[in-house]
Each structure stands twice: as structure tokens, then as C-alpha cells.
Amino acid sequence: MSDLPKQRTFAAFDDEGPESAARAVPSGPAIPDADPAASTRGGGGGESASGPETGAAPGILAGKTVWVVDSHSLIYQVFHAMREMSSPAGQPVGAVHGFTRDLLDIIGQKRPDYLICAFDHSDVTFRNAIYPRYKEHRESMPDDLRSQFALIDRMLDALGIARIAAPGYEADDILATLARRARDAGGACVLVTNDKDCRQLITDTVRVYNVRKDAMFDGEALRREWGIEPGQVVDYQSLVGDSVDAVPGVPLIGPKMAGELLRQYGSLDGIYARIDELGPSKRKSNLIEFRDQALMSRELVRLRDDVPLELAWDAARVGPVDAGRVGALCGELGFRALSDRIMSLANAGAGGEAEPSGAPIAFRVVDTEGALDALAAELARGRPCSVDLETTSIHPRWAEIVGYAIAVEEGSGWYVPVRAPEGERRLDADRARETLRPALENPAIPKIGQNVKYDLIVLRCHGVALAGIACDTMVADYLLAPGERNHNLDDLARRYLKHETIRIGALIGEGKNRKRMDEVPVERVAEYAVEDAEIPLRLAPRLRRRLHDDGLEPLFDDVEIPLIEVLAEMEFNGIRVDRERLAELSGRFGARIAELGDRIQELAGAPFNMDSPRQLADVLFQRLKLPVVKRTAKSGPSTDAEVLEQLAPLHPLPARMVEYRRLMKLKGTYLDALPELIHPRTGRVHTSFKQDVAATGRLSSKDPNLQNIPVRTREGRSIRTAFLPAEGWSLLTADYSQIELRVLAHFSRDDALLDAFARGEDVHARVAGEVFGVPIGDVTKEMRRRAKAVNFGIVYGQSAFGLARALAIPDDDAARFIDAYFERYPGVQRFMESTLDSCREKGYVGTILGRRRAVSGVRSAAQRGDGRSRTLPERIAINTVIQGSAADLIKLAMIRVHRRLREIPRKSRMLLQIHDELVFEFPPEERSELVRLVDQEMRSAADLAIPLVVDLRTGANWADCDDAAVSE
Incomplete structure (x- = not known):
């Protein structure tokens, strides 16, 4: 790529400055008539994208694909995920980093011919003229996000990526317009958005892409999920409504009912034309009573594909990257690893312009x-x-x-x-x-x-x-x-x-x-x-x-x-799975789910779809008047598990919803799904272990993901009873005891922590006694619980705020507890600070075996202060050293055990790795030998400053394993 950027100015941004133009509320009419005030950055010439009305040549995009990003939506997502990331100067930059990373993923993996970032121009659009309450629930943009838009504009300029907005319209309308224009010019279009409104735009040439899941959504996927055609999406949403955007819809018409009505009558107009065919019901009376509301909702959700845009397709090609600007900006923001990635893409010819590698193979x-x-x-x-x-x-x-x-x-x-x-x-x-x-x-x-x-x-x-x-x-x-x-x-x-x-x-x-x-x-x-x-x-x-x-x-x-x-x-x-046991548990879980559902509906006071976050939000915050704890990326009230836990003391419904969701997930993910994954010839499930996913070095698994089966809950343990050894054999589980705390002791060389492990003491009780100033024999369960939370919180770089949430105690109490911990264990704090200093200097952290992970955005020692508050990059840095080193050790142990099992032919087999635990199956005659072998090889995996300890258990299934004495 050339290092000279395409100068593509964006007229609307030039008028008011990039940050304000994309977000300022227009002072004039909400619907622009003669003043389009929107263009790509680069004005003149090129292939017109204005469509037939301005003389675009049909077929100009034949064989090409235009990717259009719903930028505000994506930026909000990454902002909430990386809110605490800051530049060396202390400026919030998490949204810039996350958004840039997503764009690089698209460029590097999808190779778009054209890439355009569409932005909302203001909070007021033509839809507010139709319905003044439209999006009334949206909170104002957080200041630490607003300040990042100017940086995002600079990054897009440096990357050579076009951006566009239009007064009076939403980004979704721009997506619709560009999708139509791409089609008119003979091309295809991919819309990068999670907004379900955009599903109405799906055609043979238009698809919707979820960058978070790396999943493409087309007409076939829509039919599977909603049971309707793309042409019915507008009417579907007109009936269901959207509480996040304050689109009213028709009360009591949920997704299932809307789908049934549209499959039967074809459209919203078809429903009302044959309304008399519906039998007497609350559904029919609501459809009649709220007819005008449904028709108005249709106008709100229907996207406009005629937004006046001044656009040249040439200006929407990806790149070239301005190497100087990228280097300077990434240096300013602390994006060392991201800078390397950008330049790697640039050198490889991002955007489909790669140089050929020579003669064909x-x-x-x-x-x-x-x-x-x-x-x-x-x-x-x-x-x-x-x-x-x-x-x-x-x-x-x-x-x-x-x-x-x-x-x-x-x-x-x-x-x-x-x-x-x-x-x-x-x-x-x-x-x-x-x-x-x-x-x-x-x-x-x-x-x-x-x-x-x-x-x-x-x-x-x-x-x-x-x-x-x-x-x-x-x-x-x-x-x-x-x-x-x-x-x-x-x-x-x-x-x-x-x-x-x-x-x-x-x-x-x-x-x-x-x-x-x-x-x-x-x-x-x-x-x-x-x-x-x-x-x-x-x-x-x-x-x-x-x-x-x-x-x-x-x-x-x-x-x-x-x-x-x-x-x-x-x-x-x-590993062998008991199909009958799964069926039994599925029935038991189903019965409990039905009981919970009845009780939840009773507590709500009226029927609602418990699987709909929107309808649950209406029940919690409108009907029950419970306080809104936090909001989603689209500013709607959140109903996630954390919110429900906080609301539980105020009303019995949230606690029931937590249990309902937990059981539904376990039933769907394991009890109902596992039978389909049992191999017909082996009678076993053969999970796939992923070696290239977790940045810390940990292994993960999929198809099925056995690492997510809860181990400490009664329901999780019941599911584990369905995992069996070969007929007549037993299972052995071998679990490193407190491996991450032992790694922390090894790295920190803290005398008190080393002494506790060397003596074989209960480390959590020891810490509780030290911090609370009482003999270890007088430590209460509550003291130990708090000490355990601190021990593991330290491993994950937890702040006083996070500890307060975990223990349900005031922030000040949590801060004092952390202060007392570091006073008694100063080596731990020295280790953490030295780790962060090294990461800030080198741009990466390393594990016990030298595994590296690039981490940007660690603050200076002066900015970090007393260490009570940790940013996301700082938590990542500390956690990677500890968790990554633990991952190194379990991998070493697996290799050692595998080799020993191969030295002399044995029947015993290694089956699973679940974080710090290994699972084996063995015949009765090999029990003692296997227990000794596994214990010896796992304890000898590495020479740490303190001994490694392994908990070994045997049993007839994965859940019911008892302690196995090594001496056997």
C-alpha cells in the first residue's frame, strides 16, 4: 500500500468538527429536504454511488461487495466491554481500540471491496416527528465515550476508511440506502450490525453480519429464527414493538404470536383485512384497539433507503493506510500491538489489493x-x-x-x-x-x-x-x-x-x-x-x-x-455419556422450569414471554416499578444476571428469573443437546479442544463445551453424573490445588504466602487470620469467605469496587480489606506493580514458560496510585501472568502423564482437561498405578518456590468421585 492517504473529506464533519457533527442535534428541521449535507471524505470523481437518480451505471459494482458498518452500535458495544482502557496520558481509549480491532478483523478476514462506516448524525430524526417519544429511554452519551469519537475519526482517516452520516436520519437508514444503491449498481452488500431492524433489508444480495459472533445472517437464518420472510420483518416488528427504542407495537403480541399471524395472513395489512377471522380473544381486541399504534410503529421501524448522500464508490475503497499517522496515533494512544497489526495488514495489501505471491501452485x-x-x-x-x-x-x-x-x-x-x-x-x-x-x-x-x-x-x-x-x-x-x-x-x-x-x-x-x-x-x-x-x-x-x-x-x-x-x-x-440419565434429568429440569414459569407469571401479574429481555424489562421496570440498575449498549434497561441479582432483595420475581434462566441454559446446552453429539459407534461425546483461542494460553473446548458445566451447583453436579467410564471401569479426576495462588506465591516471593503453602495450611484461613488479626483457629466462615474472595480477586486484578460487589459490602470496607491484605502481604503488591511497570515498558507480559501477550494501555505508576483501582488492561496484564502460567503447568503435566502412559502399554486413558483438572478412565487392576503415576507427574511438572499439590478422586461417574489415597 502507498503511504499517501486518500483525502476524502466529509462535508458534514467539516462544518462543525468531526466529533460534534456526528452527534450534534440539528437546529433546523428534522427531515432535510434540499440540503443533503452528507458525503464521503473525498469529494470529486470516481464511480457514482448515488444510484439511478444521479446516473450511476448499472453493473459498476458487478462482482463486488460493499461492507457498511453501523458504527455507533459497534462503538457502544466495545465501549462497555473495554470501558476502563486508557492511553498513557490517562484518556479513555477502549472504544477506539475495540472499534479499530473490529474493523481490522473485517478487513483482514473478509476482504471487503468497499468499506464504509455509517454514523448517527444526531439524536433527533424524522421518526421523532412521527412519534415524539421515539427513543425517549436513551440516556445521553457518557462523557468518556463522547471524547473518543474525535479519536475514532482520526483513526479512520489514518486507515483510509470512509465515514458518512446524514442530518435527520439514523445510521440504519444509511445502511438501507447504501444496500439499495449497491444492488442497483450490480453489487452485493454486507451490513455489519446487531440491530434487528436491519433484517428487513435482507435479500439475495444483502446479508447482515455479526462481528462479535463472526456469523452471517441471511434469509435462511431469518426463517429459522423468526419463521418469517425478510419482507415480513417490518410488520413483525410493528406488532412486537421495541422497548429499547420506545416503539410501542401491540400489547400482548410477542414474537411467537407475531410470527404465527404473519405466516397465516402474510402481512400487517392482511391481518387487519381479515381481522374478523380471529376468534374472540384479548389478542384480537388488542389488535383492533391498537391498530393505529401498530401502523405508526410500522413507520418507525421501516428503514428509509432514499437518504440523500453524496458518495463516490472510489472513495469507499479500503486504504491506503497512512503509516505516519497510524504510527503517531497508536503511539499517542498506547496501541503498540494494534499498530503492528495495522502495518502488517497494510504491507499485505488489505482490502483485496494484495500483491500476487508468484506463479500459481x-x-x-x-x-x-x-x-x-x-x-x-x-x-x-x-x-x-x-x-x-x-x-x-x-x-x-x-x-x-x-x-x-x-x-x-x-x-x-x-x-x-x-x-x-x-x-x-x-x-x-x-x-x-x-x-x-x-x-x-x-x-x-x-x-x-x-x-x-x-x-x-x-x-x-x-x-x-x-x-x-x-x-x-x-x-x-x-x-x-x-x-x-x-x-x-x-x-x-x-x-x-x-x-x-x-x-x-x-x-x-x-x-x-x-x-x-x-x-x-x-x-x-x-x-x-x-x-x-x-x-x-x-x-x-x-x-x-x-x-x-x-x-x-x-x-x-x-x-x-x-x-x-x-x-x-x-x-x-x-467420554461415555448415559443417554437415559440425560433424558431423566431433562424431564426433571423441565418440570422445575414449568413450576418457575407459573410462579413468575403469577408474580408479574399478567402473562409475558419470559425469554424476551424486552418484555421482562417491561415487567420489572414499568409494571413492578423496580429501579433500573444499568443499561444495555443500546441504552435500554438491562435484565442480565448481575441486574437480577441486585434486584432480588426488592422483589421475589428477579430471583426466580435467575433460576429459570440457569436451568433453561443447562437444559438446552447439555441435557437436550448432548444426546445429539453422542457418536453412534462409540457411544461417547468427542469434544474438540481448542489450542488457539484463549489469549492466556488456556485450553477451551467446543462441540460440546464441557468446561462450562457448573461444578459447585447441585444442577451442575447432577449433569456430571451422566458422564461415565468404560463399562466396568472407573474415573479418576486429578485437580491442581489452588494452582493460581501457588503461582502467585512463586512469582511474588512473599514470605508470608510462601510460609503458608510450605506449612500446608489453609491459605484462605491464614490470610483471614492475618488480615483480621485473629488466630487461625478463631477465623469464622465469613472471615474465610472474604479472604478467599480477596485471594482470587488479586489473581484477577480486582479493584475495591469489584470486591465490594462480590462480597456485597460497602466500597470503603472493601478498600480497607485490600489495604490490610497488601500490608500483610507486601510481596504480592510489589509483584503486581513490577508486572505492570514491565508491561508498560515492553508492551507485553510473559508467563512462567515465556508465553507472551501484548497489552496496551497500562498506566504509569504515578497514575495507578495506591493500586485500589485497576483498569481493564491492568487486570488483563496481571491475570495473564498468573492464569497463563497455570495453563503452562497443566499443559506440561498433560504431556508428562501422556508420555508415561505410553512408555509401558496401559489401558488407562486421559479423557478430558477442564481448566486445572484432568479426567482419566481406568480398569480396576490399574487403579493404584495410575493414581501414583498421575500424582507424581503432575507434582513434578515444574519446580516452583512452593510445592504443587494434586487432589485425586475416583468414582463411578464424573460427579461421584471420592478421595484416592496415593499410597494405594
Whole structure:
């Protein structure tokens, strides 16, 4: 990219300054007639985006996609998530950082041809003329957010991203207008927003994208979720209303009823044309009584697609990045890691303008036995090879191999098809597997790949033990950039090689037209598959150089690479699940949920949809007159768990809602979902352990996520009773005792904390005795509870305010408690301050094994003061050192135990890793040996200043495990 920015001025911003123009209330009429006062930053020339009315050439955007961001909505989201982040000068910058990061995700991962940030211009729009109470619940913008808009404008200028607003209209209207104009010009449009109003804009060429979930929402998704067509969304919302925006709708018509009415009568007009067909009911009387209100609501929710905008498509292309301005601004705001990422994107040619990486990758289809034997001979030479499997499923335990792609030198590779469409040449699957087996199983031949764990499991399912894993490019990039959301091959190829990969959607299609890989012609699969093998081969040396430069190579080679095989083994093993027990629990939970529902409706005084946050808010704050505790990103009253907990002492309904939601989530996520995930051949669920997600280094799991099953609640424990060992076997759980506090003691070298662990004392009771000034034998349960909250709060960088909320005590009491803690444990405070000083100087923190995480926005020691208040970056920095080091230790333990289990063939198997806990299954004759082995290897994982302690339990299911004596 050139370093010269496109000068695209925004007329409305120039009139009043960028911050005020986007937010100032217009002094004139709410609906502008002759004064559009809106344009992109860059005035003249280019392809007109004004549509047919100004002579835009149809087809000018053919094959292109315009991405339009609902900027205010996205900024509010990240502001609330990163509210405490500040610049070195102490200025709030969390919204700037989060918004920029989201835009970089879009640019880097989605490669938009055009990108436009749409803003609300003011709080007053034409809708207020229709209904003065429109959005009356919206609170004024917080000052620490308002001050960031000028910085956001500067960042957009530096990035070369267009921004636009129009007096009298909302950003949603701009999204609607640009979507129509993109369609008229022959292009497609993606609307980046969580606002459900925009679902009315969905067409074959317009989709809605949720950046937070990385999920695209189209007509098919709308039909699944709401049961209606895009053309019915306006009428749907006219009936349901929106309490956040003060759109009244029709009382007692909720989402379910609105959907039924529209499916039956087609539209709002259709409902009223046949209103007499509805039988006598409160629903019918409300529809008649509030007809005018419904029609007015329709005018409020219908988005305008005729906003007068002066726009040239050329000015909406992404970039170029102004390197000087980016560097200066990121330096001013403390965005060191973000600056590196921006420049990496710029150098890679963001926005679809990447330079080609050279000649196309040459591929050869190996479809004869002679060619297969020649390939095997080439592999036997022992050169490092990159391997990628094409399969029939993304779930390795369910996948059949379609073909093998192999590369040993840059620029070329082989593809061995074993499944293909009828009539196409392919090799016998058994012949191909056995011919390739010697090379695949030879540990002396280095193997390279992307997400190697997947291929390892698939091959294991087909009887091949892949050996010699030398590099996984996904894991390598994760170590280099743990804060990135994605480490997929498409992004890596573009970022490091300036190479545009073949998109999987172009090969197998999307949605209902999606094909299986073995239904695609072999030549097309070969081109795609060989690229998937050749790219990691090229990436590996580049990534390894970076790992070496950052001191991460030992962590990569000694921990993360060996861990791949451990995780693959665990996923392959899975854990047995009792389907009948799940069904029994589902019925029990369902009965309790029904009881709660009846009681909640009774307490509310009238029926309402308990699953609707909007209707619950109406009940709590309108009908019951309870106080609004906090608001959502869209300024509506929040009804989240924290709010309900605070309201519980004031009325019995909130506490019932907390239990209702908890049981509904557990029932839907586990009791009803797990049976669908049980493999028909193994009778087990095979969760997927994610090595590249948590920035701290922790593992996560999905499909299913077993790490979120509550361990301390009765309901959570009941769910765990459905997880069983093999028939006639038992389970062993091994859990590090207070591992994060032990890591804290190791790093802080605090004498009192070290002494407590060395003596084997109850650390929480010891801390309580020290802080409250009483002998440890006189510590009460309440004292210990408070000390425990402080101990773990310190690990997470908790402030006095956070501790006060956790213990339900006054802020002053919490502050005094923290002061007393640091007075008795000064080494802990010294460790925390030195960690933050180092992070501020270097721009990152490190774990016990040298894992790095970039953290921006840590304040100076003078700004931090007495340490009672911690900003989000400061909490992240402290927590990463502690939690990340604990993650390092459990990974080391897993590797050690796995190797010991392999030394002498044993039947015992490692099944799960849940944070600090490992779960095994074993036959009766191996009980004593396994207990000793696991205890020894986990305690010996690292040499800390204090001993590691492991709690071991055995039992017939995951919940009912009793202490296991090591001496056995």
C-alpha cells in the first residue's frame, strides 16, 4: 500500500468538527429536504454511488461487495466491554481500540471491496416527528465515550476508511440506502450490525453480519429464527414493538404470536383485512384497539433507503493506510500491538489489493498406482513434508477421507484422490493408505500442517498413527499473536505471503447448496487441497524465525507441539455419556422450569414471554416499578444476571428469573443437546479442544463445551453424573490445588504466602487470620469467605469496587480489606506493580514458560496510585501472568502423564482437561498405578518456590468421585 492517504473529506464533519457533527442535534428541521449535507471524505470523481437518480451505471459494482458498518452500535458495544482502557496520558481509549480491532478483523478476514462506516448524525430524526417519544429511554452519551469519537475519526482517516452520516436520519437508514444503491449498481452488500431492524433489508444480495459472533445472517437464518420472510420483518416488528427504542407495537403480541399471524395472513395489512377471522380473544381486541399504534410503529421501524448522500464508490475503497499517522496515533494512544497489526495488514495489501505471491501452485493428481508408488519413494527421501486431508466432515471422528494432499517443496504438490464423483478417476482407499503409511508414521520425516490435530485424529480413525509433527502453522501464529481472533490459513497466507487462497465456499458452495468434498470434481479439489498443503510448507520457516526472534521457540517445540498429540488422543477417546440419565434429568429440569414459569407469571401479574429481555424489562421496570440498575449498549434497561441479582432483595420475581434462566441454559446446552453429539459407534461425546483461542494460553473446548458445566451447583453436579467410564471401569479426576495462588506465591516471593503453602495450611484461613488479626483457629466462615474472595480477586486484578460487589459490602470496607491484605502481604503488591511497570515498558507480559501477550494501555505508576483501582488492561496484564502460567503447568503435566502412559502399554486413558483438572478412565487392576503415576507427574511438572499439590478422586461417574489415597 502507498503511504499517501486518500483525502476524502466529509462535508458534514467539516462544518462543525468531526466529533460534534456526528452527534450534534440539528437546529433546523428534522427531515432535510434540499440540503443533503452528507458525503464521503473525498469529494470529486470516481464511480457514482448515488444510484439511478444521479446516473450511476448499472453493473459498476458487478462482482463486488460493499461492507457498511453501523458504527455507533459497534462503538457502544466495545465501549462497555473495554470501558476502563486508557492511553498513557490517562484518556479513555477502549472504544477506539475495540472499534479499530473490529474493523481490522473485517478487513483482514473478509476482504471487503468497499468499506464504509455509517454514523448517527444526531439524536433527533424524522421518526421523532412521527412519534415524539421515539427513543425517549436513551440516556445521553457518557462523557468518556463522547471524547473518543474525535479519536475514532482520526483513526479512520489514518486507515483510509470512509465515514458518512446524514442530518435527520439514523445510521440504519444509511445502511438501507447504501444496500439499495449497491444492488442497483450490480453489487452485493454486507451490513455489519446487531440491530434487528436491519433484517428487513435482507435479500439475495444483502446479508447482515455479526462481528462479535463472526456469523452471517441471511434469509435462511431469518426463517429459522423468526419463521418469517425478510419482507415480513417490518410488520413483525410493528406488532412486537421495541422497548429499547420506545416503539410501542401491540400489547400482548410477542414474537411467537407475531410470527404465527404473519405466516397465516402474510402481512400487517392482511391481518387487519381479515381481522374478523380471529376468534374472540384479548389478542384480537388488542389488535383492533391498537391498530393505529401498530401502523405508526410500522413507520418507525421501516428503514428509509432514499437518504440523500453524496458518495463516490472510489472513495469507499479500503486504504491506503497512512503509516505516519497510524504510527503517531497508536503511539499517542498506547496501541503498540494494534499498530503492528495495522502495518502488517497494510504491507499485505488489505482490502483485496494484495500483491500476487508468484506463479500459481502447481498440482499433480496421483490417480495411478505407479504415480502413487513414485510419490511414496519421494517421501521416503525424508524431506520435511506438509500434509493436508480433504474429508467429508469438519468433525474428525465423523469424517471419511476424500484425498491426501502432500507438498515437499514450495510451489507444487500432489493430490491423491480416494473418493470422487461417479466416473472420475481415484485410487483404492486401502491401497493409498497402506502405500503412504510408512512415510506418515515415520517420526524421522518432519510433518508440517495447519491444524494438524484434525488430520491426526482422522488418520487415527483410519488406522494410521501420524508421527513426526514439526510445525503447526495455526499454533505458531497463535503463539505469535494470541490476541488475534482467527489463525486460519486464509488469513495467514494473506498476512505473511500476500497470497489469496481459494475460498472453500467457491469450491463446495454455501448454505443449502453446500456440497460434500467428494461431490466436487477431482481437478478442482486437487487445486484447493494442494494449496492447503503448500501454504503451510511456505509459512513454516517464516513463522519459526519469528518464534525464534521472540524467544518462543522452546515453548512451541517443547509444549505446544507435543500437546497436539495429547489433545488428539483425548478427542479420539471421548467420554461415555448415559443417554437415559440425560433424558431423566431433562424431564426433571423441565418440570422445575414449568413450576418457575407459573410462579413468575403469577408474580408479574399478567402473562409475558419470559425469554424476551424486552418484555421482562417491561415487567420489572414499568409494571413492578423496580429501579433500573444499568443499561444495555443500546441504552435500554438491562435484565442480565448481575441486574437480577441486585434486584432480588426488592422483589421475589428477579430471583426466580435467575433460576429459570440457569436451568433453561443447562437444559438446552447439555441435557437436550448432548444426546445429539453422542457418536453412534462409540457411544461417547468427542469434544474438540481448542489450542488457539484463549489469549492466556488456556485450553477451551467446543462441540460440546464441557468446561462450562457448573461444578459447585447441585444442577451442575447432577449433569456430571451422566458422564461415565468404560463399562466396568472407573474415573479418576486429578485437580491442581489452588494452582493460581501457588503461582502467585512463586512469582511474588512473599514470605508470608510462601510460609503458608510450605506449612500446608489453609491459605484462605491464614490470610483471614492475618488480615483480621485473629488466630487461625478463631477465623469464622465469613472471615474465610472474604479472604478467599480477596485471594482470587488479586489473581484477577480486582479493584475495591469489584470486591465490594462480590462480597456485597460497602466500597470503603472493601478498600480497607485490600489495604490490610497488601500490608500483610507486601510481596504480592510489589509483584503486581513490577508486572505492570514491565508491561508498560515492553508492551507485553510473559508467563512462567515465556508465553507472551501484548497489552496496551497500562498506566504509569504515578497514575495507578495506591493500586485500589485497576483498569481493564491492568487486570488483563496481571491475570495473564498468573492464569497463563497455570495453563503452562497443566499443559506440561498433560504431556508428562501422556508420555508415561505410553512408555509401558496401559489401558488407562486421559479423557478430558477442564481448566486445572484432568479426567482419566481406568480398569480396576490399574487403579493404584495410575493414581501414583498421575500424582507424581503432575507434582513434578515444574519446580516452583512452593510445592504443587494434586487432589485425586475416583468414582463411578464424573460427579461421584471420592478421595484416592496415593499410597494405594
